[in-house]
Amino acid sequence: MKLKLVAVLFLLFISCSDDDRVIDDLALEGDWVLSNVVCYCGFEEDVDFSLTTINFDSSRSMVTVTNESEYAFFRENGEHFYGGQANRINFSDGSVYFFETRGEQLTLTYEDNPDIADDEVTFVFTR
Template structure:
């Protein structure tokens, strides 16, 4: 009986192994400037997104946000630590973003809640 219990526990343990790599954030490193926000929201035509900058430090798993705008777009000013896996960044407040880099562009897309109709938002940053 003990052998069966140990075998079942072993099978459960190996079946829970996660093959996804840790967050692939090396390409995030450096400073990025916000260039656009895509959402179900309205902004004044003269809004200057470039007043918001983010700087990723993968060695510390942190992003520093500096904004001279009266609006807070991506996150509040300051340093924010993150975790994640593969192409997902999650912050301590529970917010999760998918990221994609293509050359000089970084796209961060908020992982929306299907129960909330208008929470989709995407941030476009440039180097």
């Protein structure tokens, strides 16, 4: 019986992969300023994306969004819990974003629904 239990535990242990790791959010830590929104949508020429800022606090799994313009580009003002795995961030409303950090740039790309046309949107933030 003990041998079977050890065998099952061993199989569970080796079946786990790096793809199942918790979100690697240390690179997200800190303040970011929105610099661009890429989507199938139109904006007025004078829209100032930099009026939207976010702050990731990985110790609390919270992102604080501050929109100082009439538009709420990424999320509504306030604190939002986040979770995820690997390079995916998910929020309690079911929205999921793929993220990539390169130096001083953060890219958040909305995981689109294949049943909805033109819902692709990418947010580009800088430090």
